[in-house]
Amino acid sequence: MGDHVMFWSEHPDFLKEIHDLRPNWIIMPEAFNPKNVEKIVALLHPQLLGADERDFNAATIAAAKAVNVGFFCRSTDGAGVAGRGGPRRCRHTD
Numbered sequence: 001m002g003d004h005v006m007f008w009s010e011h012p013d014f015l016k017e018i019h020d021l022r023p024n025w026i027i028m029p030e031a032f033n034p035k036n037v038e039k040i041v042a043l044l045h046p047q048l049l050g051a052d053e054r055d056f057n058a059a060t061i062a063a064a065k066a067v068n069v070g071f072f073c074r075s076t077d078g079a080g081v082a083g084r085g086g087p088r089r090c091r092h093t094d
Contacts, residue, residue, distance in 0.1 A: 034063035
C-alpha cells in the first residue's frame with residue numbers, strides 16, 4: 001500500500017513511526033502551526049511542509065522560513081488533490 005500513497009499528517013510522531021518502519025514511503029508533514037513546524041523539523045528534517053489555507057498564515061510561514069523549509073499546498077476545494085489537478089507548490093511568500 002505505502003508504495004502508492006503519500007502519508008499526509010499534522011502528527012509528527014505518527015509520521016516518524018511510519019518513516020522508521022518504511023523509510024522509502026513518502027510522508028508529507030503538515031505545518032499546522034509554528035510549534036508543530038519546530039517539532040517536525042527536529043524529528044523529520046523535511047525540505048517541504050504540507051499546507052492548506054488553515055496553515056498558511058504569517059506565524060507559520062515565518063517559522064518555516066526560519067528553518068529554510070518550503071510549503072507544498074493543497075486546497076480545500078479539491079484543486080490540489082491528486083487526480084483533480086494534482087498537488088502544487090504554494091506561491092512564494094517573500
